[in-house]
Amino acid sequence: MKVHVFTYGCQMNENDTEIAKQLLANAGFEIVPSEDEADIVILNTCAVRKKSEEKVYSHIGKLRKKHKKIGIMGCVAEKEKENLFKRGVSFVVGTRALNRIPEAVRNSKNGNKLIFLEDTLNEVEYQNIETRSSKHHAWITVIYGCNRFCTYCIVPYTRGREKSRPINEVLTEVEALADRGYKEFTFLGQNVDAYGKDSEDGTSLAKLLSEASRVENVKRLWFLTSYPSDFSLEIPQVMNQSEKIARSIHLPVQHGSNRILKAMNRRYSREEYIELINNIRSIVPDVSISSDIIVGFPGETDEDFEETVALVEKMQFERLNLAIYSPREGTVAWKYLKDDVLHEEKVRRMSFLLNLQKRINRELNESYQGREVEVIVESSAKNGLFYGRDVRNKIISFNGSEELIGKSVLVRIEKISAGPLFGVITKTLDI
Numbered sequence: 169m170k171v172h173v174f175t176y177g178c179q180m181n182e183n184d185t186e187i188a189k190q191l192l193a194n195a196g197f198e199i200v201p202s203e204d205e206a207d208i209v210i211l212n213t214c215a216v217r218k219k220s221e222e223k224v225y226s227h228i229g230k231l232r233k234k235h236k237k238i239g240i241m242g243c244v245a246e247k248e249k250e251n252l253f254k255r256g257v258s259f260v261v262g263t264r265a266l267n268r269i270p271e272a273v274r275n276s277k278n279g280n281k282l283i284f285l286e287d288t289l290n291e292v293e294y295q296n297i298e299t300r301s302s303k304h305h306a307w308i309t310v311i312y313g314c315n316r317f318c319t320y321c322i323v324p325y326t327r328g329r330e331k332s333r334p335i336n337e338v339l340t341e342v343e344a345l346a347d348r349g350y351k352e353f354t355f356l357g358q359n360v361d362a363y364g365k366d367s368e369d370g371t372s373l374a375k376l377l378s379e380a381s382r383v384e385n386v387k388r389l390w391f392l393t394s395y396p397s398d399f400s401l402e403i404p405q406v407m408n409q410s411e412k413i414a415r416s417i418h419l420p421v422q423h424g425s426n427r428i429l430k431a432m433n434r435r436y437s438r439e440e441y442i443e444l445i446n447n448i449r450s451i452v453p454d455v456s457i458s459s460d461i462i463v464g465f466p467g468e469t470d471e472d473f474e475e476t477v478a479l480v481e482k483m484q485f486e487r488l489n490l491a492i493y494s495p496r497e498g499t500v501a502w503k504y505l506k507d508d509v510l511h512e513e514k515v516r517r518m519s520f521l522l523n524l525q526k527r528i529n530r531e532l533n534e535s536y537q538g539r540e541v542e543v544i545v546e547s548s549a550k551n552g553l554f555y556g557r558d559v560r561n562k563i564i565s566f567n568g569s570e571e572l573i574g575k576s577v578l579v580r581i582e583k584i585s586a587g588p589l590f591g592v593i594t595k596t597l598d599i
C-alpha cells in the first residue's frame with residue numbers, strides 16, 4: 169500500500185511527520201512523494217488559526233474527489249476528533265498516538281473507521297527515526313504540550329499538558345543522528361523552557377544543551393520556542409561554555425502593554441521582559457534575540473499599541489514575527505473578549521511595525537558589512553544562490569554548490585539588506 173504524508177504547520181509537525189513516515193516504512197508501507205501516487209493520504213494538520221483548519225477541510229474535499237483514502241493526524245485530529253468521520257476520513261490519530269498510525273493505515277483497507285487519541289509516546293523508539301527531511305539538520309521534539317493557556321491560543325487544548333522526554337532518550341537520539349552525519353540539532357517544544365520541569369531528576373533545557381554539546385560531531389544546537397517567565401539564565405551561561413550552542417534566542421513578548429499582556433494571560437510584565445533581555449545580553453553580549461508580536465488584540469488602544477512600538481524600539485530585536493489577531497474558536501479570548509479593533513486599524517498597526525522593524529534590521533545588519541562569518545550551508549534558494557545561517561541565526565546568501573550543503577564555510581559579507589546578507593565564500597572548513 170502506498171502512503172503519502174502531507175504536513176501543515178510548525179516544525180513540531182514536521183518532526184511528527186518524520187516519525188510517522190519511519191513507522192510506516194518499518195511496517196512495510198511504501199512512502200511516496202506525491203498524493204497522486206498514493207492509495208492513502210495522511211494530512212498532518214495545524215489548528216493554530218481558523219485559516220489553517222479551513223485549508224485542511226478544503227484538502228480533504230479535493231482528496232475525496234480523487235477517491236483517495238484519508239487519514240488525519242495533528243492538531244485538527246485532536247480538536248475535531250470523531251467529527252472528522254463525517255467528512256469522509258478513514259482514521260484519526262491524535263498528537264500523542266503517533267505510533268498507532270501503521271495500525272490505522274492497515275485497518276483502513278477494511279473500511280474500518282478508527283480513532284486513536286491516547287498517549288503512547290513512551291513507545292516510540294526515537295533513536296531509530298532515520299527518515300528526516302534534511303540530511304544534516306535534525307529537529308527533535310523534547311517536550312510535548314503547553315501549560316501556559318494564553319487566552320488566544322488553541323495549543324494547550326490540542327497538544328495537551330507539558331510532558332518532557334527523558335534526557336537520556338534525547339541524548340541517545342542526538343548521538344545516533346550525529347553518528348549518521350547530522351551536525352545541527354534543534355530542540356523543539358511549544359514551551360521549550362519548561363523542558364524537565366515535569367520530571368524530578370533535575371533535568372533542564374540548560375542541562376540538555378550542555379550535555380548535547382559534548383556529543384562528538386555535533387556542530388550547532390538550537391532551541392525553540394521560549395517563554396519569558398520560564399526562561400532560565402542558566403541558558404546564556406551554558407552558551408558561554410560552548411561554541412556549539414547557537415547565540416540565538418526566540419523569546420516571544422507578544423505585546424508591549426501590561427494591560428494587554430494580562431488579557432492575553434502572559435505571565436510576565438513588560439518590565440520583567442525588559443529585565444530578562446538585559447540580563448541575557450549582559451551574560452552573552454552578542455546574542456541575537458528575536459520575538460513575536462500580535463497586533464489588534466481585543467481592547468488594544470492607541471496607547472497600548474504605542475507601548476508595543478516603544479518596546480520594539482528599545483529591544484532592537486534581530487527578527488520580529490508579526491501577526492494580526494483573529495479569534496480562534498475554543499479559546500478564552502474567542503469566548504469572552506470582543507474582537508473590537510477594526511481590521512483596517514489592525515493592518516495599519518501591523519504595517520507600522522513592519523516598517524519599524526525593517527529599519528532596525530537594516531541598522532543592525534550594518535555591523536556585518538565586510539565581516540567574515542562561519543555559515544553552515546543549508547540549501548539552494550529560488551534565485552540560484554545558496555544560503556545558510558551563522559551562529560546568530562542570520563540568513564546569508566552566496567554562490568555555492570550542492571556538495572557544500574551541510575558543510576561549514578567562511579563567508580565574507582559584501583552586501584547587506586533589511587533581510588538576508590550577501591557574501592562570497594572565502595574558505596570551506598569541512599572537506
Ligand code: SF4
Nearest residue numbers: 314316317318321323
Ligand atoms: S505559550 Fe505558546 S503554545 Fe503555550 S499557550 Fe501560549 S502561545 Fe500557546
